[in-house]
Amino acid sequence: MENTISSLQQEINDFEFIAPADLEAFRLRYTVRKGLIAALFSQLKSVDPAEKPRIGHLLNELKRTADAKLSDAEQKLAPIKIDSNKRIDLTLPGRRYFTGSEHPVQKVLGEMKKIFSDMGFSIATGPELELDHFNFDMLNFPPDHPARDMQDTFFITDGNLESDVLLRTHTSPVQVRVMLDQKPPIRVICPGKVYRNEAISARSYCVFHQLEGLYIDKNVSFADLKATIYSFARQMFGADVKLRFRPSFFPFTEPSAEVDVTCYLCGGKGCRVCKKSGWLEIMGCGMVHPNVMRNCGIDPETWSGYAFGMGVDRTVLLRYKIDDIRLLFENDLRMLRQFTV
Ligand code: DAH
Numbered sequence: 628m629e630n631t632i633s634s635l636q637q638e639i640n641d642f643e644f645i646a647p648a649d650l651e652a653f654r655l656r657y658t659v660r661k662g663l664i665a666a667l668f669s670q671l672k673s674v675d676p677a678e679k680p681r682i683g684h685l686l687n688e689l690k691r692t693a694d695a696k697l698s699d700a701e702q703k704l705a706p707i708k709i710d711s712n713k714r715i716d717l718t719l720p721g722r723r724y725f726t727g728s729e730h731p732v733q734k735v736l737g738e739m740k741k742i743f744s745d746m747g748f749s750i751a752t753g754p755e756l757e758l759d760h761f762n763f764d765m766l767n768f769p770p771d772h773p774a775r776d777m778q779d780t781f782f783i784t785d786g787n788l789e790s791d792v793l794l795r796t797h798t799s800p801v802q803v804r805v806m807l808d809q810k811p812p813i814r815v816i817c818p819g820k821v822y823r824n825e826a827i828s829a830r831s832y833c834v835f836h837q838l839e840g841l842y843i844d845k846n847v848s849f850a851d852l853k854a855t856i857y858s859f860a861r862q863m864f865g866a867d868v869k870l871r872f873r874p875s876f877f878p879f880t881e882p883s884a885e886v887d888v889t890c891y892l893c894g895g896k897g898c899r900v901c902k903k904s905g906w907l908e909i910m911g912c913g914m915v916h917p918n919v920m921r922n923c924g925i926d927p928e929t930w931s932g933y934a935f936g937m938g939v940d941r942t943v944l945l946r947y948k949i950d951d952i953r954l955l956f957e958n959d960l961r962m963l964r965q966f967t968v
Contacts, residue, residue: 628667628674632685635663639693644700653700657693664690728967732836732955735943736818739838742862743816746855748840751815753801755822756783759791761800766879767918781824781833794822798839799879802915802934805841806923811930812844818939829951836939843915843925843932849882852912852933856886860909863942864891871906880913880934892945900945907945910937 635657642653657664667686674682729737740750753761759782763775774780774796781794801817817839825831842851853872860868871887887908890901897903912935917927940952947966949955954962 628682632689636689644704647704650701650704653697658697664693726967728963731943731947731966732939735946736939742859748814748816751801751805751817752819753804755795755820756792757795757800759793761803762793762795765803765922766799767916768878779823781822796823797821797936798837799936801839802841803923806925811925814842816840832952832956834956838937838939840935843930845930847931847933849914860888864888877911877913879916879919881916883913886910886912910935
């Protein structure tokens with residue numbers, strides 16, 4: 628009996644009211660005087676007296692849920708009554724629906740991801756709340772490196788206690804997580820938000836986006852890195868773009884470089900945006916430092932690799948001629964609606 632009740636309960640729960648005819652079907656099967664529930668009630672007299680109160684309770688419960696489901700559906704499916712005294716103005720314009728749109732940052736990130744995935748990179752992500760260990764130590768930052776400074780990094784404290792948790796200052800710790808997790812060859816990009824404790828202005832904000840890249844294989848050289856970046860830049864900024872690799876320093880790459888592209892507003896002639904230089908910096912890059920590989924259990928004698936990390940937001944600002952980075956993070960609908968397609 629108990630099994631019958633529970634399978635009936637299941638059947639009732641699963642019943643879907645779609646058309647008004649379903650109301651009648653439901654009523655006839657379950658709730659009328661000759662329906663399935665009433666039939667169970669009539670079997671109640673043959674139940675063991677000790678079990679009767681419990682089974683009776685279950686049955687009442689079944690009846691109550693069936694009635695409630697039916698009356699709920701009756702309200703929803705009841706035909707709309709048109710009051711013939713009130714006239715409907717068929718000439719009224721319809722209501723416009725607001726369709727959401729992709730945020731400009733996501734549009735640009737989407738293009739970048741497409742370019743790299745066409746080149747065989749897959750996508751990896753990591754947490755924005757990161758361990759100091761992954762954000763700095765594993766990337767070969769010495770203990771007293773200035774980038775760890777309170778002025779740059781948002782550390783998460785527990786009351787007054789210092790903790791080893793911070794808001795990641797770059798997407799490079801995702802490289803570490805990937806290297807600990809996967810065996811070479813590795814070819815990933817890691818897009819995401821990063822945080823820095825900087826003075827907020829039209830040009831810099833405490834949150835921004837980066838896209839990191841990592842390639843580890845046998846015999847990877849700086850020439851491979853250059854070819855990849857060239858291919859990316861041509862697809863992203865146009866076939867005539869020129870690149871400039873300047874020597875630089877990052878603790879996690881050796882040698883390291885910063886990459887400039889010809890300013891795509893003035894085409895390299897010099898303008899306000901490129902501060903008359905004709906060049907815009909787009910990323911840092913280099914060959915993965917042997918210490919970083921060793922930290923992650925990858926033998927630098929066998930494997931080599933390159934890495935790069937580029938800023939996303941400036942490309943967004945230039946592409947859409949937005950003159951204040953804060954607009955990208957304030958979610959003002961008047962701004963976002965301009966990107967509805
Ligand atoms: N993480 C660096 C930054 O935020 C950017 C960077 C430079 C990433 C060189 C890299 C790299 O992967 O190889 O300034």
